[in-house]
Amino acid sequence: xxxxxxxxxxxxxxxxxxxxxxxxxxxxxxxxxxxxxxxxxxxxxxxxxxxxxxxxxxxxxxxxxxxxxxxxxxxxxxxxxxxxxxxxxxxxxxxxxxxxxxxxxxxxxxxxxxxxxxxxxxxxxxxxxxxxxxxxxxxxxxxxxxxxxxxxxxxxxxxxxxxxxxxxxxxxxxxxxxxxxxxxxxxxxxxxxxxxxxxxxxxxxxxxxxxxxxxxxxxxxxxxxxxxxxxxxxxxxxxxxxxxxxxxxxxxxxxxxxxxxxxxxxxxxxxxxxxxxxxxxxxxxxxxxxxxxxxxxxxxxxxxxxxxxxxxxxxxxxxxxxxxxxxxxxxxxxxxxxxxxxxxxxxxxxxxxxxxxxxxxx
Amino acid sequence: xxxxxxxxxxxxxxxxxxxxxxxxxxxxxxxxxxxxxxxxxxxxxxxxxxxxxxxxxxxxxxxxxxxxxxxxxxxxxxxxxxxxxxxxxxxxxxxxxxxxxxxxxxxxxxxxxxxxxxxxxxxxxxxxxxxxxxxxxxxxxxxxxxxxxxxxxxxxxxxxxxxxxxxxxxxxxxxxxxxxxxxxxxxxxxxxxxxxxxxxxxxxxxxxxxxxxxxxxxxxxxxxxxxxxxxxxxxxxxxxxxxxxxxxxxxxxxxxxxxxxxxxxxxxxxxxxxxxxxxxxxxxxxxxxxxxxxxxxxxx
Amino acid sequence: xxxxxxxxxxxxxxxxxxxxxxxxxxxxxxxxxxxxxxxxxxxxxxxxxxxxxxxxxxxxxxxxxxxxxxxxxxxxxxxxxxxxxxxxxxxxxxxxxxxxxxxxxxxxxxxxxxxxxxxxxxxxxxxxxxxxxxxxxxxxxxxxxxxxxxxxxxxxxxxxxxxxxxxxxxxxxxxxxxxxxxxxxxxxxxxxxxxxxxxxxxxxxxxxxxxxxxxxxxxxxxxxxxxxxxxxxxxxxxxxxxxxxxxxxxxxxxxxxxxxxxxxxxxxxxxxxxxxxxxxxx
Numbered sequence: 001x002x003x004x005x006x007x008x009x010x011x012x013x014x015x016x017x018x019x020x021x022x023x024x025x026x027x028x029x030x031x032x033x034x035x036x037x038x039x040x041x042x043x044x045x046x047x048x049x050x051x052x053x054x055x056x057x058x059x060x061x062x063x064x065x066x067x068x069x070x071x072x073x074x075x076x077x078x079x080x081x082x083x084x085x086x087x088x089x090x091x092x093x094x095x096x097x098x099x100x101x102x103x104x105x106x107x108x109x110x111x112x113x114x115x116x117x118x119x120x121x122x123x124x125x126x127x128x129x130x131x132x133x134x135x136x137x138x139x140x141x142x143x144x145x146x147x148x149x150x151x152x153x154x155x156x157x158x159x160x161x162x163x164x165x166x167x168x169x170x171x172x173x174x175x176x177x178x179x180x181x182x183x184x185x186x187x188x189x190x191x192x193x194x195x196x197x198x199x200x201x202x203x204x205x206x207x208x209x210x211x212x213x214x215x216x217x218x219x220x221x222x223x224x225x226x227x228x229x230x231x232x233x234x235x236x237x238x239x240x241x242x243x244x245x246x247x248x249x250x251x252x253x254x255x256x257x258x259x260x261x262x263x264x265x266x267x268x269x270x271x272x273x274x275x276x277x278x279x280x281x282x283x284x285x286x287x288x289x290x291x292x293x294x295x296x297x298x299x300x301x302x303x304x305x306x307x308x309x310x311x312x313x314x315x316x317x318x319x320x321x322x323x324x325x326x327x328x329x330x331x332x333x334x335x336x337x338x339x340x341x342x343x344x345x346x347x348x349x350x351x352x353x354x355x356x357x358x359x360x361x362x
Numbered sequence: 363x364x365x366x367x368x369x370x371x372x373x374x375x376x377x378x379x380x381x382x383x384x385x386x387x388x389x390x391x392x393x394x395x396x397x398x399x400x401x402x403x404x405x406x407x408x409x410x411x412x413x414x415x416x417x418x419x420x421x422x423x424x425x426x427x428x429x430x431x432x433x434x435x436x437x438x439x440x441x442x443x444x445x446x447x448x449x450x451x452x453x454x455x456x457x458x459x460x461x462x463x464x465x466x467x468x469x470x471x472x473x474x475x476x477x478x479x480x481x482x483x484x485x486x487x488x489x490x491x492x493x494x495x496x497x498x499x500x501x502x503x504x505x506x507x508x509x510x511x512x513x514x515x516x517x518x519x520x521x522x523x524x525x526x527x528x529x530x531x532x533x534x535x536x537x538x539x540x541x542x543x544x545x546x547x548x549x550x551x552x553x554x555x556x557x558x559x560x561x562x563x564x565x566x567x568x569x570x571x572x573x574x575x576x577x578x579x580x581x582x583x584x585x586x587x588x589x590x591x592x593x594x595x596x597x598x599x600x601x602x603x604x605x606x607x608x609x610x611x612x613x614x615x616x617x618x619x620x621x622x623x624x625x626x627x628x629x630x631x632x633x634x635x636x637x638x639x640x641x642x643x644x645x646x647x648x649x650x651x652x653x654x655x656x657x658x659x660x661x662x
Numbered sequence: 663x664x665x666x667x668x669x670x671x672x673x674x675x676x677x678x679x680x681x682x683x684x685x686x687x688x689x690x691x692x693x694x695x696x697x698x699x700x701x702x703x704x705x706x707x708x709x710x711x712x713x714x715x716x717x718x719x720x721x722x723x724x725x726x727x728x729x730x731x732x733x734x735x736x737x738x739x740x741x742x743x744x745x746x747x748x749x750x751x752x753x754x755x756x757x758x759x760x761x762x763x764x765x766x767x768x769x770x771x772x773x774x775x776x777x778x779x780x781x782x783x784x785x786x787x788x789x790x791x792x793x794x795x796x797x798x799x800x801x802x803x804x805x806x807x808x809x810x811x812x813x814x815x816x817x818x819x820x821x822x823x824x825x826x827x828x829x830x831x832x833x834x835x836x837x838x839x840x841x842x843x844x845x846x847x848x849x850x851x852x853x854x855x856x857x858x859x860x861x862x863x864x865x866x867x868x869x870x871x872x873x874x875x876x877x878x879x880x881x882x883x884x885x886x887x888x889x890x891x892x893x894x895x896x897x898x899x900x901x902x903x904x905x906x907x908x909x910x911x912x913x914x915x916x917x918x919x920x921x922x923x924x925x926x927x928x929x930x931x932x933x934x935x936x937x938x939x940x941x942x943x944x
Contacts, residue, residue, distance in 0.1 A: 007781040008833040069455065123647050130397065131646055134601045137594070138639035145636035164630055206802050213801030213808065214787070214794045214815075221777045221788045228775035231737060232789040232855050233763040242798060272594065276462050283459045312474055319466035323445055326460040330452035 015208050018291040022204065025298075026197040033193065041305060044261075049301045050196025051258035054203045056281035056293035058250035061207050063279065064288030065216065066243040067223025069133040072140025073251055073278050075120075076113040078147055078270035080252025081259035084109025085184050086152060086177050088260065098190040102260060106199065106253040113252020116143070117245040125240045140275050147267035152178040183266030184259075191260035199257055203250050204290060210246065219243050284325060364496075364503040369627045370620065375511040375580065377619020378518030382573040383596030384603070384611035385525065386566030392542040392606035393562045396454060399461040400441060401570060402593015403468035406586060408434045408571030409483065409578040410476055417484045430571040438567025439560050446563075447556070465590070472586035483582035510579045517576065521569060522612050529608065534561055542606065595622075598642050604655025613653055618642075688751050690715045690766075690859050690891045691736070696745035697915075698735055705731045706915045709745065713859065718885055718892045720906035722899075722926075724935055727912040729895045730772055733861050737769050738762045750858065764792060768857035770848040772864050772895075778837030782828060782847055785836050786819040789854035822850050825887070826880060842873045846880070853884065860884070862894040866901050874901055881905050903927070911935065 029046060032038050059073045087108035088101055095101040120139045127135055152161045155174025165180075178184055210216045218239040221229040230236060259265040281300060285292025303321070307314035383405060390398045408430040415426035445464050449457045491508040529535035537558045540548040549555050577592060578584050595618060603614025618638060625637035651657040689712045696709035706728040713719055721729050734740045736747060738759050747754045749765050757765065768789075777785050794815055800808040823829045826846040831839065836847060845865055852860055865881070866874045878901055885892055896902050902909060903923040911919040911926060913935040919926055926932055 006833045007835055063455075069458075123643060127646060127650055130605070131601065131650060131652075134598065135643050135646055138598065138642050141594075142636045142639050145633055149630075149632050164632065209802045209804060210798070213798075213812070214791050214796070215798055215801055217780065217784050217788045218791055220780055220784075224777040224779055225775045227739070227759075228771065228777065229788070230759040231763060231769055231771075231775075232851060233760050233792045234788065235760050246798075280459055280462065283455050287455070315466065316470040316474065319463050319470055322463035323460055323467065326452075326456050326463060327445070327448050330449050330456045 011212070014291065018204060018208075018294070019201070021291065022197075022200055022294060026193075030193065030197075042302075045301060045305060046193040047191045047196045047261040048258060049298050050193070050200050051254045051261070052278070052281065052297040052301050053200050053294045054196075054254035054257070055251055055278045056285065056297040057200075057203045057207055057290055058247045058254065059278050060282045060285070060288065060290060060293045061210075061219075061243055061247045061250070063282050064286070064293075065207075065211055065223065066219045066240060068240070068244075069130070069136075069279075070244075070247075071133050071137035071272070071275050071279065072143070073136075073247075074270040074272070074274035075140035075143035076117060076248040076251035077255035077258065077274070078143060078267055079116045079248075080106075080109030080113040080255030081265055081270070082147055082150075082178060082184065082267070083112035084252070084256025085187055085259045085265060088188070088190070088256075089175075089177050089184075090154060092188070098188075099192075099195065102190045102192075102195055102257075105260065106256045109256030110249040110253040113255065114245050114249035116252075117248025118241070120248075121241045121244045125237055125244060137272065137275070140272060144267050144271055147178075148181050150178055151176065151180055181266065181268075183264060183269075185264040187260065187263050187265065189261060189263060191257050196257055199253060200294070203254070204294075206246070206250065207290060215239065215242060280322065284322075284329075364505060365627075367505055369623050371505075371507055371511060373620035373623035374616060375514045375619070376623060377599075377616035378514045379573055379577050379580065379615075380592070380596045380599045380619050381518055381612045381615025382521060382569050382576070383592060384600040384615045385521070385608065386570050386573075387597050387600040388603075388605055388608065388611040389538070389562050389566050391600070393538060394446065394559050396446065396457045397461065397597070398446075398563075398566075399458065399593070399597075400464035400468060401566065402589035402591075402596070403465050403472075404434050404437060404441075404567050404570040404589070405574035405577065405593065406472060406584075406589030407437060407468060408574035409584055409588065410472060410481075411571070412575045413481055413483055413578070413584055427572065427575050430575060431568045434571035434574075435564045435568040438563040438570075441567075442560055442563040447559075469586050469590070476586065478586060481584040483578035483584050485579070485582070510576075514576045514580065517572065518612075521572070522608070525565075525608055534558070538562060595638065598639065601652055602642055602645055604649075604652030607652070607654045607656075610652055610654035617653075689713055690717075690750055691893075692746075692748040692751075693732075693736075694746045694748070696732075696735060696742050696747060698731065698740055698743050700731070700740070704915055706735065706912075709735075709912075709915075709917060711910055711917075711920075713891050713893060715858070715891055716885070716889050717908065718881070718894070718906050720902040720909040721893055721895045721912065722897070722902055722909060723912035723918075727935075728915040729912055730863055731915075732912070733769055733863055733893075733895065736762070736767060736861060763855055763857075766856075766858040767861060768852035768855045768859075769861035770845070770852050770863055770865060772867070774841075774844050774848060776836045776844055776847060776851070778835070780836055781833050782823065782836050782839065783816065783819050783832035785847060785851050786822055786854045787815050789851045790815050790818065793856070819854065822854055825853075825883065826850060842869050845869065846877075849880075849884070853888065858890050860890055860892045862892065862896075864895055864897065866896055866898045874898055877901070878905055 029038070033043055033046070055073065055077060059070065062068055062070050062073075084105040088105035091101055091104060095104060120136075124132060124135050124139065146163075149164050150161065151163070151165075152159065153174055153176040154160070160174075161178075211219070218229070218234045219242075221232075221234055222236055222239060226236060255270070277300075278297075281297040282293050284300070285294070285296035300318075304314055304318055307317050383401065386401045386404075387398065390396065390401070411433045412426040412430040415421045415429045416423055421429065441464055445460050446457060449460060491506045492512065494505040494507065496503060496505060529539055537548065537553045538561070540551065540553055541555055541558045545555050548558075573596075574589070578588070596615065599614035599618040600611050601614070602618060603610030603612070621641050622634055622638050625634040629637055645653065649655070691711070691713040693709050693711045696711075697707040698705050709732060711719075721732060723729055731740070735742050738754065738757055738761075749762070749767065752765065754762055754765065777788060780788070794811050796805070796807045796811050799805070820829045820832060823832060826843075826849070828843065828846065828850065831843065836844065839847065845868070849860075849862065849865065852862075862881070866877050869877060881892065881894070882905065884890070894902070894906070906923060909919075909921065909923055909926045910917055911929070911932050918931045918935055919929045921929070
């Protein structure tokens with residue numbers, strides 16, 4: 001008789017552990033940072049790490065929970081970054097408190113990214129599998145191209161924008177905010193580590209609470225068996241859209257946080273490679289496993305930095321580590337070993353042992 | 363009219379290159395059901411090998427191409443054996459990430475070996491051009507078609523014909539088609555699935571070497587990242603035509619090339635990529651399995 | 663369409679014969695000249711069937727006869743090429759699977775299609791999605807209506823599971839259940855959508871004789887408890903003959919016989935379809 005695992009208890013414990021680890025890590029790094037124990041390069045990486053963790057959590061909602069592959073997630077990040085930073089620039093005089101302005105900017109970024117997610121979702125979500133993936137890739141590239149040719153300026157007459165060339169024709173005293181391929185420069189770096197931590201916790205709370213509701217159950221139902229989900233009255237398009245838009249919104253907020261950590265931001269920063277990087281976090285951390293995503297995001301962001309002593313070889317080593325981990329984690333023997341250590345098997349799609357054959361034989 | 367024809371011909375030429383690369387994607391996808399993201403980087407390696415053979419070791423161009431093909435073919439087989447074969451049973455996402463790892467690996471190895479400074483690819487085909495004079499009521503003026511363009515298109519046609527013959531008439535080709543239909547059944551019929559998959563990778567990588575040389579002859583800047591964008595676009599072309607289908611790869615590649623050149627010429631050179639991808643999205647919405655792809659209904 | 667031999671037959675608005683207890687009610691399902699062509703093949707043709715409100719009907723026939731295709735047509739997995747399906751007197755033309763389910767049909771699958779990675783109780787709760795009203799923000803912010811509705815749904819799910827004595831397995835991963843339990847869970851999941859017509863596709867497949875007897879009891883129990891119509895596809899003749907009030911036999915996409923279990927058992931066309939034509943028979 002197979003030991004039947006109590007999913008409910010495991011799930012509750014997993015959520016608690018995730019919050020606890022994130023909080024603990026935050027406290028440790030915050031203390032180390034204020035005690036001067038962190039190198040300046042590490043300190044500079046704290047906010048990007050948070051942004052990547054949030055990105056990984058948001059992509060995991062689509063890839064791990066909904067079960068659709070998205071290869072254009074960086075596109076939402078850039079929409080959030082550009083709209084959020086532009087909003088922050090515009091609000092500079094209206095909201096003098098930096099933390100408040102950052103919050104407002106992140107909300108704007110999330111809203112614009114959600115809008116982009118909705119517009120993209122209308123065509124994308126009608127497709128399935130690899131075709132859906134390639135279309136998200138295409139949209140990621142389109143967003144990048146468009147933002148690379150987008151000009152936005154502000155003057156006393158209000159906002160002006162143009163495509164391809166700078167036709168904003170600003171009045172005296174006006175300011176060009178987004179300058180096409182030059183992106184946005186002169187950003188006030190108001191993103192802070194506590195803000196990053198707060199966003200991580202909020203993203204986790206949104207995803208966990210959503211997953212443990214009728215919406216989240218519907219997402220997972222679609223992932224496990226689309227036809228069965230339809231047969232019990234789950235509106236596939238509606239719930240796919242909900243997950244997609246929510247994921248885009250969280251990515252937008254993360255993008256805004258990320259951008260506010262640098263003085264200059266360009267659209268080329270959020271290209272296909274960035275989308276893939278985030279996907280790597282999700283797959284390495286385990287699909288549907290939020291804690292795994294967070295750890296993978298942090299580890300893989302710090303890793304190239306730690307490999308700096310290998311200078312030129314570091315990206316090569318990164319590639320080797322990536323291949324080795326994928327081969328290792330998917331090797332039957334090694335996998336069984338890890339499965340024994342890891343009781344959190346809820347989302348493990350690979351548990352294709354004898355119980356699968358029963359269903360597919362008929 | 364003349365400029366239109368000129369654009370059209372360079373579009374067909376670029377499309378031929380995409381088509382050759384797309385073949386590699388489509389064959390591997392058809393048989394191993396995986397997106398081989400490292401394919402674009404195999405192109406780059408092929409181009410580098412040819413570059414060094416011709417400009418350093420002074421080999422004749424044809425020998426350089428042959429060497430590039432041999433190196434890439436073996437590289438394809440080795441990559442498949444080392445990185446993909448252990449993952450035959452793994453979920454497709456794991457294979458995808460591994461392919462991305464291989465892509466990074468090739469790019470960074472190239473970076474170490476050959477540095478990031480761009481190389482100017484030698485004109486192994488020559489910079490000459492055929493000049494055609496037209497003087498009738500429809501066409502007026504001179505049409506100049508460079509040798510590179512002619513060679514690219516001819517190569518593409520030859521490859522297509524060979525591959526169609528190969529998959530249709532040889533034992534190995536039939537085995538490939540059998541594997542792409544149903545691996546299990548193919549195995550039961552005595553087909554060695556593993557060697558068939560290796561063969562597919564070998565052919566795809568060999569073709570990638572040719573594509574690399576042609577690409578760099580037409581656009582002679584060679585860098586470790588040269589292969590990635592054409593790789594993605596060729597993949598798009600494969601999906602466009604219906605992934606898994608060889609004629610689909612040809613059609614998708616040609617259309618993509620023509621659309622890209624026209625978009626550059628008539629819309630905006632900065633937005634040409636956006637236009638290409640937008641067309642892809644529209645095609646997939648109308649025909650969800652690509653232009654020549656077959657949609658299989660899900661069994662309930 | 664069917665009637666028990668002992669019940670008095672009365673004419674009703676439809677052409678069918680429905681047992682007396684359904685006297686004032688129209689049939690729950692009417693299929694009129696239903697047909698579909700799949701890949702050039704007429705998988706189902708001229709399918710006419712009427713099911714009463716509380717009837718248990720069986721759909722039998724040799725492999726490949728088109729039984730599951732009929733279910734797929736009813737559930738709108740395939741859109742019929744010809745004919746009409748009236749559910750509760752309402753034309754289902756243009757509806758999709760989700761709408762048909764909301765209109766009152768639920769089904770199980772021949773090859774089990776559970777949400778394998780979710781717990782047993784979550785499988786049932788997914789089917790109750792449409793009766794829950796709270797929105798996304800209530801879920802994210804854990805508002806009182808989220809807690810209230812989730813609790814009610816959980817209670818109802820456990821109650822439904824208790825039909826098959828599965829309430830103790832509520833938190834187990836559905837994919838790790840034994841085979842028979844997976845089939846039972848599919849039935850519970852279908853019931854959780856509050857159907858008025860339940861379609862069971864080979865519910866006894868892969869079950870041992872004692873499990874099949876239990877299943878028979880459960881089908882009757884469900885029928886009596888919820889007062890719903892049930893159509894089942896089954897190869898286990900013992901189950902079909904014992905549970906069904908009427909039986910419809912399909913062969914090569916055509917109905918070859920309809921009637922009570924007794925009629926069917928002695929019908930020569932049915933015997934021929936199953937056993938083949940006897941040589942030298944007159």
